[in-house]
Amino acid sequence: MKIAIDLNGGDRAPEEILKGCLEFLKNHPREKLILCTTKNEPDNLFDLNHPQITVEYFTHAVGMKETPAKSKKEKPDNTIEGTLRLVKNRKADCAFSCGNSGAIILNSVDVLGLKDPNTHPSLISFIPLYNRPPLAVFDVGALGNYVFNAELYFAVLHETVDIYTKLYGVKEPEIKLLNIGTESWKGTAEHKNIYRMMSDSLYNFTGNIEGDELLFTDASVIVTDGLTGNIVLKLLESFNVLLQNFRNFKDCKFDNNYLNFLIEDFNYETIGGAPLTGVNGKVVIGHGKSSSKAVRSALELCVKYAEI
Amino acid sequence: MKIAIDLNGGDRAPEEILKGCLEFLKNHPREKLILCTTKNEPDNLFDLNHPQITVEYFTHAVGMKETPAKSKKEKPDNTIEGTLRLVKNRKADCAFSCGNSGAIILNSVDVLGLKDPNTHPSLISFIPLYNRPPLAVFDVGALGNYVFNAELYFAVLHETVDIYTKLYGVKEPEIKLLNIGTESWKGTAEHKNIYRMMSDSLYNFTGNIEGDELLFTDASVIVTDGLTGNIVLKLLESFNVLLQNFRNFKDCKFDNNYLNFLIEDFNYETIGGAPLTGVNGKVVIGHGKSSSKAVRSALELCVKYAEI
The missing domain is CATH 3.40.718.10 (Isopropylmalate Dehydrogenase)
Structure with missing residues (x-):
């Protein structure tokens, strides 16, 4: 290549x-x-x-x-x-x-x-997970003037799923919408729109996910409005900075694999890039x-x- | 009481x-x-x-x-x-x-x-910080059908600052807007609106903050659209769950105060509640x-x- x-x-x-x-x-x-x-x-x-x-x-x-x-x-x-x-x-x-x-x-x-004038260029970001393929977060709002339009997002969602499947070999990955509650009526009008569109036509869409389940979910693709996605991704980076402090704790030997993962690899550097769709x-x-x-x-x- | x-x-x-x-x-x-x-x-x-x-x-x-x-x-x-x-x-x-x-x-x-028909009931949530008063996050989107309206938010911002000052004794707390970049033109139209309103009339407003600085800022009050605020708060809770794993690491004695804080007190249980404004x-x-x-x-x- x-x-x-x-x-x-x-x-x-x-x-x-x-x-x-x-x-x-x-x-x-x-x-x-x-x-x-x-x-x-x-x-x-x-x-x-x-x-x-x-x-x-x-x-x-x-x-x-x-x-x-x-x-x-x-x-x-x-x-x-x-x-x-x-x-x-x-x-x-x-x-x-x-x-x-x-x-x-x-x-x-x-x-x-653009692949299609009705699509929307969007960034897929990957959160490294322990002992399994990373979690795809789509979108992470790279555009300065950010607008969440459910139809445009939906139009590139299939491409996102396709890229994820091919990169990480997860067939029919489970998809969730990041929202403020699990009920279908939660969130902004656009969150409700894309929830409906995904429910109607993606059988592997399994509903809303809240912030506290993000790192523990079995789902593979998380759809967000890009502004929230961007802030969530950056916040996750700062967790790793907090965890770096453990390195300085001299009496502690990190031979535990999960702890090593959190300190060494739970970090944007592990994936390093985000594919642009559309x-x-x-x-x-x-x-x-x-x-x-x-x-x-x-x-x-x-x-x-x-x-x- | x-x-x-x-x-x-x-x-x-x-x-x-x-x-x-x-x-x-x-x-x-x-x-x-x-x-x-x-x-x-x-x-x-x-x-x-x-x-x-x-x-x-x-x-x-x-x-x-x-x-x-x-x-x-x-x-x-x-x-x-x-x-x-x-x-x-x-x-x-x-x-x-x-x-x-x-x-x-x-x-x-x-x-x-309502205190004023032009205000908006909003929730102030507090993130515990190490060795200093907590960080106020306003708003955290308790309403299911969430709409971010900059004018309504701005109307209750003074009350938020007043509550924070009185609860934690921080005079003229520094205020920042959670956004996808530090530039004033970043974010949705409503983010730009509230940025302008705060710049025009709050001298202790110091601009946008990105997700990765949230836990390391000197600011005291973070303004967000409530949907993002809600997801950020819940994600922070899950950090603490990750950190609980360190407890199970037997060879490690946590006599380091900062680590103890992260494991024991960096948690919603430390504050436990969110005042409703408006x-x-x-x-x-x-x-x-x-x-x-x-x-x-x-x-x-x-x-x-x-x-x-």
Whole structure:
């Protein structure tokens, strides 16, 4: 597989992204990476001459806090767009960026096009679980101006289920709606709409789930309004930060597997990326603060995703 | 103070509620409790002859899953309404129920009345923090049919800040809006509306906060749309369940205070109740699954709240 990587996206770019790429390649001798960057990067970054790496240059990098529409207008030839053009032109099988997610989505729609004008580009995020495939959370609201529209969400739900099934081998995964109660009449009008749509046509939809059951459910796919999904995902990250404190507790040896999982792997770095649905081409978005470990994990996901 | 308690509300009522009341009274020899219940309770529950307890009887108890409007119509003389009538008639200083929160809110508006027709009854929930006053989360969406209206929220925000200041002695608490990014243009139209309103008139409003900073912020009051607030609060409860696993790890002695806090007190049971704003009278709502420890904590809150 060939993965196109935005080397300039993310809070710790380009150093941490490049480090992640090199770590990934050590264990993947057959994969190829195309690093998309600007001419402004210090030369020594690319003093690599690595047989699995090629570099493509673009005029601009998009900042993490830039307004997506504005950046698109003012910086047409940027590293995010560059990765997507490589997918569009079939020079790469998947695009990956840890950059400005609004800009990635806007450029994905523009360069790759929507699969269907009635769909909605949405991000699937994965929560690592102990001894089983991760939990898919759909959507996690990457768009700044967030609106929950049940019909648009429903239109991309089948694609989400299909991606999950193929990535993790779970056939007919159980689907639940994240809500403030288990009753069908709970939540906003849009929550009730999508509940009805899912009940009517997805036999593996099993109703609402509340926040306290999220980490203990047997379900595989959780549908949320993206604003809540985004906040939930970020809150889960902070749990891991709390748990890191246990590491500093010297009298305690963590040979218990479940505790080790919570401390070491219950973390966004374990999966590292979120596939974008609804567009014609494979795009994976990384966390803005990605470490090299997160980049390495995301590239593993890119390869699996490019294969399905 | 006199606290009116709905003995029939909550998943573990009436036994656990009564147990919590008796535990509370051991340490509060001057407080009085009025237990509101139905005639159907086994007599031995009230074979108490406790000098600080009186019992009032009502015709009905409201089920946890009943539709609030329907229960109000079909069960007019119920134990929830009973606690509120005692507050209305100044026979009690605060009402407390762990029952159907929609029914508590509907009955509070009906019996006590709204402070202002332009306000919105909302629940303030408190997240326990280590070595500092808890974090107030406002709102946590107790209404089943949830709509986020920035103007209604803003109207009760001053009351929320006032309650927080008086309960925990934090003057001019810092306020933040829970959102999907720190930029002012992030979130739904209503998130942007309330952001603007708070920026314009609350000098201690310091902008958006993302999910991953929630447990680490210096702010004291977090404003959310209630649906997200509800899911976040419940998810936080499940963290504590994960942490309970550490207890079973035999080689590990938890003499570290912060770890003890996370395991023992980072839990809804530590605060136990959420004040309802916007109504003429003091009402505290408990968690449906309240244990006796949670009831005891909620009664401590009721007394403090009744005093302010």
